[in-house]
Amino acid sequence: MFRFANPARFMRFSAAILPWCAGATALLLAAGLVLALFVSPPDYQQGEAVRIMYVHVPAAYLASLAYAVVAVASAVSLIWRHPLADIAAQEAAPLGAGFTLICLISGSLWGEPMWGTWWVWDARLTSVLVLFFLYLGYIALVHAFDDPTRGARAGAILALVGVVNLPIIKFSVDWWSTLHQPESIFRLGGPTIAAAMLWPLAVMALGFTLFFVTLLLVRMRSRLLAAKIRALRLVG
Amino acid sequence: MKRQRRRLLYVVTGLVLLGGAAAIVLSVLSDNLVFFYSPTDLATQQIPDGRPLRIGGLVADGSVHRSADGKSTTFDVTDKVHHVQIIYSGPLPDLFREGQGVVIEGVREANGTIMASTVLAKHDERYMPPEVVDALKRAGRWQESAAAAR
Numbered sequence: 001m002f003r004f005a006n007p008a009r010f011m012r013f014s015a016a017i018l019p020w021c022a023g024a025t026a027l028l029l030a031a032g033l034v035l036a037l038f039v040s041p042p043d044y045q046q047g048e049a050v051r052i053m054y055v056h057v058p059a060a061y062l063a064s065l066a067y068a069v070v071a072v073a074s075a076v077s078l079i080w081r082h083p084l085a086d087i088a089a090q091e092a093a094p095l096g097a098g099f100t101l102i103c104l105i106s107g108s109l110w111g112e113p114m115w116g117t118w119w120v121w122d123a124r125l126t127s128v129l130v131l132f133f134l135y136l137g138y139i140a141l142v143h144a145f146d147d148p149t150r151g152a153r154a155g156a157i158l159a160l161v162g163v164v165n166l167p168i169i170k171f172s173v174d175w176w177s178t179l180h181q182p183e184s185i186f187r188l189g190g191p192t193i194a195a196a197m198l199w200p201l202a203v204m205a206l207g208f209t210l211f212f213v214t215l216l217l218v219r220m221r222s223r224l225l226a227a228k229i230r231a232l233r234l235v236g
Numbered sequence: 237m238k239r240q241r242r243r244l245l246y247v248v249t250g251l252v253l254l255g256g257a258a259a260i261v262l263s264v265l266s267d268n269l270v271f272f273y274s275p276t277d278l279a280t281q282q283i284p285d286g287r288p289l290r291i292g293g294l295v296a297d298g299s300v301h302r303s304a305d306g307k308s309t310t311f312d313v314t315d316k317v318h319h320v321q322i323i324y325s326g327p328l329p330d331l332f333r334e335g336q337g338v339v340i341e342g343v344r345e346a347n348g349t350i351m352a353s354t355v356l357a358k359h360d361e362r363y364m365p366p367e368v369v370d371a372l373k374r375a376g377r378w379q380e381s382a383a384a385a386r
Contacts, residue, residue, distance in 0.1 A: 041365030045331055050363060079243045115356045116329030122271040160251060164258040175262075176269045177292055179339055184361040193363040 005084045007224055014217045021214040028207030035200035043197075052110040054201055057185075058208035059103040063131060064166055066096030066212060070138065071163045074156035084220075086152040089159060090142055091219035095212055097135035104128060115179060123172035124180035127165060134162040272339045275318040285344045291320060292339045292358065300334055313340060313350075324352035331357035 036054035043050035073089035076082055107125070108118045119125065138155050145151035173182040184192045191198055262269070272292035273283065283289065296312035296319055303309070308325035322340055332338065337358035342350040364372075 041367070044364050044366040044369040045359065046363075053363070075247055078247055079240055113330055114359055115331075116327075117354070117356055120271070120356070123269050160247065161254060163251070164254055168258075168262070176266065176271065177274075178271050179356060179358055181359050181361045184363060187361075192361050194365055194368050196365060197363050 005082055007084060010084060011221065011224060014221055018214065018217050018221075021210055021217065025207060025210040025214050028203055028210060032200060032204035032207045035203055040197050040200045041194075046114060049110060049113055050197070052106050053197075054204045056103060056106040056110060057201060058205040059099045059106060060128070061205060062208050062212050063096055063100040063103050063128065064169060065209070066092050066099060067131060067135070067159075067162070067166060069216075070096060070159045071166075074159040077152065078156050078160070086156070087220050087223050088216070089156065090139075090152070091223060092216055093135055093138050093142075093159075095215055095219070097132060097139070099208075099212070100128065100132040100135060104132065120179050122178040122180055123176045124169070124178045127169045127172050131162075131165055131169060134158075134165060138162070274315045275313060275320045276315055278320060278344075279318040283344075285346060288341060288343055288353070290339055290341050291322075291350060292337070293319075295332070295334050295336050295338055297334045313338060321349045322352050322355075323349060324355050326355070328355055329357040331359060 032054070036051055040051070040054075042048050069092045070089045073085045073092065077085035077089060111120075112118050138158050141158055142151045142155035145154065172178060173180055185198070185201075193201065272290035273281070275291065275293050277283070278291060291313055293313040293315045296314040299310075299312035301310050308323060309328065310321065310323050312319045312321055322342070324340070324342075332355065337360060339356040339358055340350060340352045341354040341356075342352035344350050
């Protein structure tokens with residue numbers, strides 16, 4: 001597990017896979033956007049507005065996935081004190097906050113014409129807003145200490161506490177009556193999205209995931225390089 | 237190694253306690269986290285009149301009537317067991333139609349009618365092209381797919 005956690009090895013490994021990730025991201029997002037905006041059919045109720053889903057759903061999924069990355073990396077950092085885990089958690093958090101914001105804004109733009117409101121305080125929308133504030137709180141807490149290791153430890157604990165929110169987001173639409181529609185994809189009895197819409201959505205979701213991986217690798221590499229430059233300056 | 241074991245134990249114990257606490261809080265709060273009541277809740281539970289509340293259900297078939305001046309709309313919201321009458325004046329959302337899921341914000345009058353201040357359309361979790369819906373309806377399987385989605 002820690003074979004790639006050695007910073008020097010991580011630099012070599014990430015340099016090797018980064019171009020592939022970036023290339024695949026560009027291809028998948030380009031193909032996904034063409035499929036979503038031009039090839040996929042309009043919805044029987046929503047008409048063309050359904051196309052917002054192809055951005056909203058992948059962004060929502062990555063908002064949660066990025067938080068899971070922050071939380072797992074935080075646990076590894078707390079238990080095994082691995083410096084690379086701290087860097088992974090801290091560099092994933094702003095990306096997750098970005099995806100959460102995209103999810104909230106695209107959802108709002110869809111809600112106005114479809115539901116008749118930009119925002120309601122139902123369980124799904126509120127729990128995702130809480131996720132956004134958790135990200136912001138984590139980022140602020142990490143930087144609130146003069147000693148970076150103390151900041152990292154405080155942030156890691158907050159990240160683990162916030163993990164409670166992930167199942168709440170996922171199951172909010174089943175546990176409580178919400179205005180937000182229930183799960184369409186990962187549900188018992190199979191998806192309730194027509195195949196002609198599910199495929200473009202899958203391509204977009206994969207593209208978003210690789211986009212996240214690419215950005216995370218770039219951010220972690222720059223962070224490690226910046227630390228190296230600082231160390232060299234101190235020696236010189 | 238022993239230190240790491242202990243820290244692993246701390247983190248796991250902490251998460252289990254936290255999860256338990258969250259589960260308790262959520263199950264206690266569950267009645268207050270409901271975004272809307274169903275017409276059956278309204279008929280069977282003690283819900284005080286004169287306070288703003290939300291009702292969710294389907295717009296009953298054949299119940300939508302617009303007033304002569306075109307300003308207000310009356311319709312029934314049903315959950316197939318009970319139904320309540322809604323009076324609303326204002327613009328309706330695009331998805332509003334008979335058989336559609338809606339959430340109404342309003343105040344219940346003494347006679348049980350709801351004076352609505354907002355009507356929100358609720359979208360279900362089915363996403364389909366219009367041709368597929370037509371095909372399902374032609375084959376007589378539209379209701380079946382609606383039931384499967386509930």
